[in-house]
Amino acid sequence: MLTFIARRLAAGVFLLFVISLLAYLLLSIPDLDVARQLLGSGAGQAEVAAKNHELGLDRPVLVQYLDWLAHALRGDFGTSWFSGEDVTQALRNRLPVTASLMVSVTLITAVASFLLGVWAGVRRGAVDRFVQVLGVAGYALPGFLVTLVIVLVFAVQLRWFPAIGYTGLTESASGWLSAVTLPVLSLSIGSIAGVSQQVRGSVIEVLRQDYVRTLRARGLSPARIVFRHVLRNASAPALAVLGMQFVGLLGGAVLVEQIFGLPGIGSMTVSYTTRGDIPVIMALVVFTVIGVVLINLVVDILIGWLNPKARTS
Amino acid sequence: MQRSARTTLVAAALTAAFALSGCADTGGGSGGSDDTLDIATLTKPQSLDPKVANGSALPFFQAVYDTLVKREPDGTYSPMLATEWSFDEAGTELTLTLRTGVKFQDGTAFDAEAVKANLERFKKGGGADATDLAAVTSIEVVDAAHVKLVLAQPDPGLLFYLSDSAGLMASPAAFAKEEELKTKPVGTGPYRLDAAKTVVGTKWVYTRSPDYWGEKPPYGTVTMSVFDNETAIVNGLKTDQIDTALLQDVGQQVSMKSDPNVTTTDVNFDFQGILLFDRGGKVTPALGDARVRQALNHAVDRETMLSALRQGRGEVTAQVFGPETAAYDPALDTAYPHDPEKAKALLKEAGYEKGFKLHLPRVTAIVNDALASSLKSDFEKVGVELVWDAPDAAVLQKVFVNKEYSGMVMNMGLDTVDGIVLRTLVLPGTFNMFGTTDDTVQKLVGSIQAKPDAAEADLKALNEHLVEQGWYLPFYRMSYLLVSDKDVKATPQSGMAVPSIYNYSPA
Numbered sequence: 007m008l009t010f011i012a013r014r015l016a017a018g019v020f021l022l023f024v025i026s027l028l029a030y031l032l033l034s035i036p037d038l039d040v041a042r043q044l045l046g047s048g049a050g051q052a053e054v055a056a057k058n059h060e061l062g063l064d065r066p067v068l069v070q071y072l073d074w075l076a077h078a079l080r081g082d083f084g085t086s087w088f089s090g091e092d093v094t095q096a097l098r099n100r101l102p103v104t105a106s107l108m109v110s111v112t113l114i115t116a117v118a119s120f121l122l123g124v125w126a127g128v129r130r131g132a133v134d135r136f137v138q139v140l141g142v143a144g145y146a147l148p149g150f151l152v153t154l155v156i157v158l159v160f161a162v163q164l165r166w167f168p169a170i171g172y173t174g175l176t177e178s179a180s181g182w183l184s185a186v187t188l189p190v191l192s193l194s195i196g197s198i199a200g201v202s203q204q205v206r207g208s209v210i211e212v213l214r215q216d217y218v219r220t221l222r223a224r225g226l227s228p229a230r231i232v233f234r235h236v237l238r239n240a241s242a243p244a245l246a247v248l249g250m251q252f253v254g255l256l257g258g259a260v261l262v263e264q265i266f267g268l269p270g271i272g273s274m275t276v277s278y279t280t281r282g283d284i285p286v287i288m289a290l291v292v293f294t295v296i297g298v299v300l301i302n303l304v305v306d307i308l309i310g311w312l313n314p315k316a317r318t319s
Numbered sequence: 320m321q322r323s324a325r326t327t328l329v330a331a332a333l334t335a336a337f338a339l340s341g342c343a344d345t346g347g348g349s350g351g352s353d354d355t356l357d358i359a360t361l362t363k364p365q366s367l368d369p370k371v372a373n374g375s376a377l378p379f380f381q382a383v384y385d386t387l388v389k390r391e392p393d394g395t396y397s398p399m400l401a402t403e404w405s406f407d408e409a410g411t412e413l414t415l416t417l418r419t420g421v422k423f424q425d426g427t428a429f430d431a432e433a434v435k436a437n438l439e440r441f442k443k444g445g446g447a448d449a450t451d452l453a454a455v456t457s458i459e460v461v462d463a464a465h466v467k468l469v470l471a472q473p474d475p476g477l478l479f480y481l482s483d484s485a486g487l488m489a490s491p492a493a494f495a496k497e498e499e500l501k502t503k504p505v506g507t508g509p510y511r512l513d514a515a516k517t518v519v520g521t522k523w524v525y526t527r528s529p530d531y532w533g534e535k536p537p538y539g540t541v542t543m544s545v546f547d548n549e550t551a552i553v554n555g556l557k558t559d560q561i562d563t564a565l566l567q568d569v570g571q572q573v574s575m576k577s578d579p580n581v582t583t584t585d586v587n588f589d590f591q592g593i594l595l596f597d598r599g600g601k602v603t604p605a606l607g608d609a610r611v612r613q614a615l616n617h618a619v620d621r622e623t624m625l626s627a628l629r630q631g632r633g634e635v636t637a638q639v640f641g642p643e644t645a646a647y648d649p650a651l652d653t654a655y656p657h658d659p660e661k662a663k664a665l666l667k668e669a670g671y672e673k674g675f676k677l678h679l680p681r682v683t684a685i686v687n688d689a690l691a692s693s694l695k696s697d698f699e700k701v702g703v704e705l706v707w708d709a710p711d712a713a714v715l716q717k718v719f720v721n722k723e724y725s726g727m728v729m730n731m732g733l734d735t736v737d738g739i740v741l742r743t744l745v746l747p748g749t750f751n752m753f754g755t756t757d758d759t760v761q762k763l764v765g766s767i768q769a770k771p772d773a774a775e776a777d778l779k780a781l782n783e784h785l786v787e788q789g790w791y792l793p794f795y796r797m798s799y800l801l802v803s804d805k806d807v808k809a810t811p812q813s814g815m816a817v818p819s820i821y822n823y824s825p826a
Contacts, residue, residue, distance in 0.1 A: 039716060091502050091519040100518070161554060169554035266551065267544065267551040
């Protein structure tokens with residue numbers, strides 16, 4: 007297991023390196039003319055050139071990248087070209103917002119999907135059809151529409167939750183809970199729809215296996231069969247889907263953060279990318295890749311723990 | 320039996336969770352408190368260094384930095400850091416008497432040296448402030464409380480600039496560490512930035528400065544939150560989490576206008592139209608002929624555009640001078656009625672019976688699909704082919720530096736000072752990059768500049784001449800909607816789309 011984790015981590019570091027290089031190259035291709043954006047349309051050619059030199063943009067792209075990499079390895083992500091804020095500090099403020107959304111959504115998705123999926127897979131009949139309709143509906147409804155309706159109903163009309171804004175978990179736990187409830191609900195619907203169908207499918211498949219029939223024949227209680235044996239085998243594919251959902255959530259987070267006015271990295275990514283603020287974007291890329299690598303690692307470890315066969319592969 | 324009991328339990332737990340969080344919200348809502356003013360906006364400051372202050376981001380700076388001159392909501396000037404000011408006879412020297420005993424938030428004294436340091440920094444900074452202060456050749460310290468600005472030629476816009484971004488005074492001690500000034504502003508203003516509560520890019524929090532020299536600011540805390548879309552702002556206004564905001568989107572304006580819980584005021588600050596830069600016909604030869612520019616003006620159906628694209632929220636116009644200027648003439652708003660036949664006749668007279676091709680860059684933030692197709696079809700009806708070039712990141716460079724385009728659709732603030740309109744739109748410069756002019760323009764501008772205090776007739780004549788010559792193709796002045804909560808009074812500000820920070824008070 008340890009070598010497995012070590013191998014995965016090494017692959018992750020390699021991935022991080024490759025993606026950061028690619029991202030830097032991609033960011034350098036469009037001529038975003040950062041210096042002119044900073045100086046305004048009235049600035050002369052000489053001022054623009056001086057600014058480019060000050061920002062180091064007059065060097066070859068690879069040199070720029072290596073310079074960035076050398077600083078980043080020491081934990082120095084620099085300052086934003088536009089706002090002058092310290093990038094590390096900015097991420098420290100914003101990452102918890104998005105992270106708390108994504109972790110909450112993933113946990114809720116995991117619990118709800120397993121409950122619904124097992125319920126549908128074991129009971130079948132009307133219950134199964136109900137869960138399936140729920141799944142299709144949740145999957146088919148566009149995320150932004152669901153979010154807008156949720157805001158209108160629960161925030162604007164009923165006033166149960168705030169329509170906008172964020173309160174840190176360390177500031178006030180109840181404030182945090184009320185601030186993230188609607189965003190989490192909005193993001194959860196689609197992912198529960200996807201993962202619960204996966205769980206249902208796997209449960210049904212495993213229930214058909216010979217060893218389940220054997221267990222039944224031995225007189226084990228249905229609950230014990232489902233929770234000790236079926237779930238263990240049905241979980242692996244569901245966990246893999248859950249891991250992918252987590253990564254996909256970043257895209258949904260952009261939308262949800264905009265609608266709820268949350269100061270997370272989703273909305274940050276959009277506004278800084280369009281301006282070409284390379285120090286900020288590169289830091290976002292790095293932390294996103296780290297997040298994705300870690301989540302995949304956790305999923306792999308869980309799958310390995312549930313199913314010994316997976317550890318060797 | 321067992322199953323239904325479990326279901327009930329789950330339902331009960333869910334209800335409890337909802338009720339709990341619901342309660343927590345009513346207790347902790349931030350917008351309800353009377354001592355806090357929550358402003359929402361779509362415009363964020365690049366940083367808090369006054370060097371980059373401009374337009375709708377100005378309130379972010381006004382909270383921390385005072386300006387030399389204060390511009391009242393109606394556009395008149397009143398004392399702020401300067402208590403008195405006077406021009407000499409020739410209008411080339413402005414002497415300012417400064418308020419004494421004022422200290423910056425870092426303890427540095429505000430005096431003539433500080434004014435000099437700030438203005439010189441703006442001039443060297445190369446941004447919009449440098450352009451605004453272009454006429455100022457030197458800044459002389461007379462004594463600690465008096466400073467003299469020497470101008471190359473009279474500048475009717477100078478007091479306006481000193482009441483705007485070029486008048487923002489920061490502590491000279493902070494100039495040594497420019498990077499810090501971007502996030503740690505040091506001024507003499509009514510509020511201080513609460514850096515701990517501020518999330519740069521999203522929410523700026525200001526608290527009342529305990530030792531402000533002026534009248535005690537009405538709010539203990541002011542927050543300015545930046546959103547990417549007005550849906551969130553409207554939701555915040557409806558749920559009392561936001562006290563006030565300026566709405567630009569027509570749909571959102573209409574939805575708030577019918578809300579009985581808010582006060583709304585129309586603000587006509589920006590006009591939208593095509594600036595036809597190429598009056599000399601350098602890029603598009605046809606545009607060198609006034610009849611062609613007139614034809615384009617007649618080709619556009621302003622009334623239909625206003626009702627279809629902006630639900631009638633605005634006023635059609637054919638002039639670039641706004642209602643607050645002396646040059647403004649209401650009759651010129653309708654100088655070019657929609658008349659495709661007349662447009663075709665004018666094109667024929669000019670020898671462009673078969674039409675011509677006009678390339679314009681399309682900045683999608685300004686030219687949405689509806690506007691793009693509306694203009695294209697209006698021009699098509701008179702035989703002119705409008706080609707929208709997809710913009711790239713270097714569009715500003717192409718338009719303003721390389722001079723590759725004959726015109727551009729722009730949203731421009733309506734300046735309130737005639738002299739500023741002259742400088743920005745008429746005289747050679749940023750928005751007249753080809754530097755075109757004619758005898759009438761030169762004669763009128765000359766006599767306006769010679770006697771700026773008695774120039775109304777010349778200004779009106781100049782405006783009429785520019786409209787008649789089709790220098791521009793304005794569509795309409797767009798109405799924005801200033802919305803505020805019932806317990807906040809917000810007053811629109813002359814010369815700005817959004818209110819100044821001083822224009823809010825408890826209702």
